[in-house]
Amino acid sequence: MSADKTKPLTKVLCCLSDLEDGEARGFDPFKIGRDTVFVVRRSDKVYAYRDVCPHYGSTPLPWKKNAYLTRDAQHIFCSAHGATFDIETGTCTLGPCLGQSLTSVQIAISQAGEIRLFLEPEEGPIRTPVATG
Amino acid sequence: MKIVGPDELVFGVDSVEACAAFITDFGLKHVGEKDGSGLYEALDGTGLSIYPKDDPSLPPPLPTSNMLRKTIYGVEDQQTLDQIKDELSKDRQVQVRPDGTVEAVDDLGFALGFRITRRRKLTLLPERINSPGAAPQRGFNEIGANEDAAALPRTLSHVVYFVPDAAKMEAFYIQRLGFAVMDRFTGGGPFLRPASNTDHHTLFLIQTPEYMKGIEHFAFHMQGPTELMLAGSRMVKKGYQSFWGPGRHKFGSNWFWYFNSPMGTHAEFDADMDVFNDKWEPRVLPMRTEHSQIFLLEHREKWAPGG
Ligand code: FES
Numbered sequence: 001m002s003a004d005k006t007k008p009l010t011k012v013l014c015c016l017s018d019l020e021d022g023e024a025r026g027f028d029p030f031k032i033g034r035d036t037v038f039v040v041r042r043s044d045k046v047y048a049y050r051d052v053c054p055h056y057g058s059t060p061l062p063w064k065k066n067a068y069l070t071r072d073a074q075h076i077f078c079s080a081h082g083a084t085f086d087i088e089t090g091t092c093t094l095g096p097c098l099g100q101s102l103t104s105v106q107i108a109i110s111q112a113g114e115i116r117l118f119l120e121p122e123e124g125p126i127r128t129p130v131a132t133g
Numbered sequence: 134m135k136i137v138g139p140d141e142l143v144f145g146v147d148s149v150e151a152c153a154a155f156i157t158d159f160g161l162k163h164v165g166e167k168d169g170s171g172l173y174e175a176l177d178g179t180g181l182s183i184y185p186k187d188d189p190s191l192p193p194p195l196p197t198s199n200m201l202r203k204t205i206y207g208v209e210d211q212q213t214l215d216q217i218k219d220e221l222s223k224d225r226q227v228q229v230r231p232d233g234t235v236e237a238v239d240d241l242g243f244a245l246g247f248r249i250t251r252r253r254k255l256t257l258l259p260e261r262i263n264s265p266g267a268a269p270q271r272g273f274n275e276i277g278a279n280e281d282a283a284a285l286p287r288t289l290s291h292v293v294y295f296v297p298d299a300a301k302m303e304a305f306y307i308q309r310l311g312f313a314v315m316d317r318f319t320g321g322g323p324f325l326r327p328a329s330n331t332d333h334h335t336l337f338l339i340q341t342p343e344y345m346k347g348i349e350h351f352a353f354h355m356q357g358p359t360e361l362m363l364a365g366s367r368m369v370k371k372g373y374q375s376f377w378g379p380g381r382h383k384f385g386s387n388w389f390w391y392f393n394s395p396m397g398t399h400a401e402f403d404a405d406m407d408v409f410n411d412k413w414e415p416r417v418l419p420m421r422t423e424h425s426q427i428f429l430l431e432h433r434e435k436w437a438p439g440g
Binding site: 059060061062063064065067070071077078079080081082083084094095096098 | 147148151155197198199200295341344345347348349372373374376377392393394395396397398399
């Protein structure tokens with residue numbers, strides 16, 4: 001049976017209410033054994049990115065499960081060489097990938113408050129930046 | 134000049150609490166000051182010290198995201214300290230702290246300290262293996278896979294910097310401080326060791342743009358590959374993020390396993406590095422992934438939050 005082409009595939013990451021304001025969380029939606037996308041909640045908006053730092057282009061950001069933010073929770077932080085990123089735009093503001101950006105992934109928040117990740121079945125998360133929330 | 138190697142790396146960090154948790158789980162012991170600030174030691178007394186980034190006792194930060202604020206080298210004796218002071222005083226400000234530590238900055242502004250080494254001499258067992266065709270190294274009934282082994286970092290091995298002018302830095306460390314080049318990556322930089330250390334490198338330089346300037350990583354030597362794997366596996370189980378490894382490097386031959394850290398640099402367990410004397414002819418290779426490792430056994434276990 002082929003999937004309904006008109007209906008994009010999505011996967012629930014968690015519920016908005018699971019996240020506190022200013023909290024980040026990583027997910028392993030493709031079950032590869034480590035987190036590959038992460039979300040950051042800021043009031044009622046949620047920003048979602050691939051867990052890949054643009055500096056080396058293939059390595060993860062956090063130093064520990066879910067540790068994606070600076071202590072004041074004002075920036076995304078890559079703990080490999082300390083790059084900091086703007087939460088809203090994903091742009092690196094200080095550090096080795098200055099001016100480059102994290103890759104956003106498309107999510108939507110359903111009526112029921114679920115944070116859903118849009119999927120391209122073969123390739124993983126859809127990478128087009130989309131405003132959410 | 135009788136420089137032994139890095140004794141202590143001083144960090145000014147965003148979160149002292151996060152660093153305290155990470156470093157303790159990495160296997161260093163908190164021996165100084167309080168509330169997570171102060172010194173964390175490997176078995177031989179080398180280590181890391183951690184302060185809040187606005188601590189007034191720290192040298193000024195580089196204008197990048199770097200959190201390393203000072204590299205303190207251990208030297209053999211007072212005579213060496215005096216030599217370094219005289220040499221560096223020729224063209225820069227040199228300070229002598231009340232404890233005798235000589236301080237200056239290198240040619241690209243990385244803060245340096247020099248003091249008589251605090252390394253304690255270690256007398257410990259090496260990793261012992263049983264290899265066909267050779268006498269067994271473990272006795273009868275002696276088990277190799279000891280899950281309960283402490284697997285603690287033994288000594289601070291090396292530090293790696295991103296530098297905007299690798300040639301200038303190489304010249305400084307060779308001509309002014311008596312380091313020697315062991316091997317070199319073209320397009321990357323040199324692996325350097327000081328005169329009183331036989332390890333393949335205690336300093337490696339990587340050429341980068343100015344805005345990357347800072348520490349790339351640091352490493353501690355473990356007993357051998359087995360304890361490295363044990364220590365790394367424990368980090369993964371506690372929810373820490375593997376950055377690269379485990380694997381084995383080509384230059385230096387050291388086994389490696391790198392972990393992201395809240396000090397804004399990755400932290401490496403290493404083991405079984407080559408040692409050299411003055412007879413060695415440096416190898417030169419282009420800096421490419423196939424030259425950075427002879428193999429990689431990437432870790433693919435599930436996250437296990439905690440720790
Ligand atoms: S890999 Fe993220 S800052 Fe270098």
